[in-house]
Amino acid sequence: MTVQLRPEVQLHPEADLLLDYAAGSLSPALCVSVTAHLHFCDKCRAQDIALSEIGGDLLSSVGPEKMPENALEKVLLSLNSAEISDQAETIPIINEDMKKLPAFMSNIIAEPQFNFLTRSLKVAKIPIGENKYELALHKISAGGKTPKHDHRGLEVTVVLYGSFSDLDGTYNEGDFIIREPGDVHSPVATIDDECICLSVVEAPIRLVGPILRMINPFLSFSPV
Amino acid sequence: MTPLVNSSRDEWSELLTKVGNVQDKEAFSQLFGHFAPLIKGFLMKGAPFGYEQAEELAQEAMIKVWRKAGSFDEKKSSASTWIYTIARNCRIDWFRREARIKKDLKAEDLYDLVDENPAHSSLIQKRNQTTVRENLQVLPVEQLEVITKIYYEGKTHSEVAEELALPLGTVKSRIRLALKKMNIQLESLDVRVES
Numbered sequence: 001m002t003v004q005l006r007p008e009v010q011l012h013p014e015a016d017l018l019l020d021y022a023a024g025s026l027s028p029a030l031c032v033s034v035t036a037h038l039h040f041c042d043k044c045r046a047q048d049i050a051l052s053e054i055g056g057d058l059l060s061s062v063g064p065e066k067m068p069e070n071a072l073e074k075v076l077l078s079l080n081s082a083e084i085s086d087q088a089e090t091i092p093i094i095n096e097d098m099k100k101l102p103a104f105m106s107n108i109i110a111e112p113q114f115n116f117l118t119r120s121l122k123v124a125k126i127p128i129g130e131n132k133y134e135l136a137l138h139k140i141s142a143g144g145k146t147p148k149h150d151h152r153g154l155e156v157t158v159v160l161y162g163s164f165s166d167l168d169g170t171y172n173e174g175d176f177i178i179r180e181p182g183d184v185h186s187p188v189a190t191i192d193d194e195c196i197c198l199s200v201v202e203a204p205i206r207l208v209g210p211i212l213r214m215i216n217p218f219l220s221f222s223p224v
Numbered sequence: 225m226t227p228l229v230n231s232s233r234d235e236w237s238e239l240l241t242k243v244g245n246v247q248d249k250e251a252f253s254q255l256f257g258h259f260a261p262l263i264k265g266f267l268m269k270g271a272p273f274g275y276e277q278a279e280e281l282a283q284e285a286m287i288k289v290w291r292k293a294g295s296f297d298e299k300k301s302s303a304s305t306w307i308y309t310i311a312r313n314c315r316i317d318w319f320r321r322e323a324r325i326k327k328d329l330k331a332e333d334l335y336d337l338v339d340e341n342p343a344h345s346s347l348i349q350k351r352n353q354t355t356v357r358e359n360l361q362v363l364p365v366e367q368l369e370v371i372t373k374i375y376y377e378g379k380t381h382s383e384v385a386e387e388l389a390l391p392l393g394t395v396k397s398r399i400r401l402a403l404k405k406m407n408i409q410l411e412s413l414d415v416r417v418e419s
């Protein structure tokens with residue numbers, strides 16, 4: 001039996017987000033944020049399986065469309081030429097930050113390049129090839145305070161390592177935090193350890209250049 | 225032969241397990257005969273695929289099935305659910321290719337097909353699949369429409385709302401009602417941050 005040492009995940013994505021996830025329609029950055037949450041949350045993982053079952057049922061009950069006569073033959077031939085199994089060999093994780101994160105994150109990024117935003121806050125952008133949302137890792141040093149800031153678009157934060165708190169409460173590993181435009185807060189990492197979060201930020205359509213756009217969710221437009 | 229302990233164990237899952245364990249081509253051929261036409265049908269149902277693209281993607285998906293079969297665990301899911309997720313990921317990759325996204329990330333990287341967290345394996349049991357299927361059939365038309373559109377067309381619920389010219393709240397509540405009816409809405413999931 002495994003001993004649960006970490007606090008139970010408190011904040012979950014809504015059911016419709018999980019549905020979009022299982023249906024394969026979420027944009028890549030949001031998709032990664034849900035995968036990160038599922039890593040920590042058995043409840044949502046069970047729900048994801050149930051939602052995928054709907055997909056399986058819809059697949060089974062759809063009217064089949066005839067495949068060309070030689071399709072199977074062609075596929076069998078291509079199996080012969082690519083007999084090796086697709087089980088990706090596991091590359092050992094050497095990056096110290098990545099060692100703290102769920103293993104699947106190394107599929108997304110191998111060597112995050114953290115840059116200081118403030119004395120206690122760093123950000124590493126994760127290029128993922130989409131325009132709508134930006135994906136990044138944020139790291140708050142132990143006990144570090146971040147300036148008060150507001151939110152210009154939808155933001156999702158998933159705690160991957162450690163914990164942080166703001167006026168609304170404390171957030172632990174796995175918590176899936178949604179902020180709507182207009183929310184203002186000022187996160188603080190817990191004293192004893194740093195905190196690493198995955199964040200998804202809706203790319204602002206109007207305002208600012210690429211540097212300022214990286215700043216959310218933890219840096220202020222109005223520094224304290 | 226081990227006795228069949230799980231009554232919901234189906235023949236497709238057995239075949240898929242064979243493919244995973246011993247690369248059984250005969251078992252794969254049977255799976256292909258059953259699932260390739262279903263994947264093609266599924267893709268043609270909603271997404272903007274002509275029959276040629278749908279055939280190509282169905283073949284691509286079945287090749288993935290062969291290669292990934294080793295990670296299929298019939299205790300966790302059924303063959304149809306597992307193959308659905310493979311086909312779904314092929315469709316995502318197709319959309320990404322079409323959009324000429326240069327980043328070399330595959331849907332399977334975004335989804336974490338193999339979760340290595342040991343806490344999960346003991347907790348997640350395969351659900352009784354017939355329940356979901358039967359319940360899908362008793363959904364009111366307007367709920368079924370939203371659900372099937374999301375799956376067949378790979379659109380988000382907000383895109384579906386826009387397309388059906390419905391308020392987002394209406395679509396959300398249809399989803400909630402449908403999931404509740406299918407017994408897959410976990411109560412605790414209604415909680416979200418109010419900030």
Ligand SMILES: [Zn+2]
Pocket residue numbers: 009011012013037041042043044045
């Ligand atoms: Zn959850």
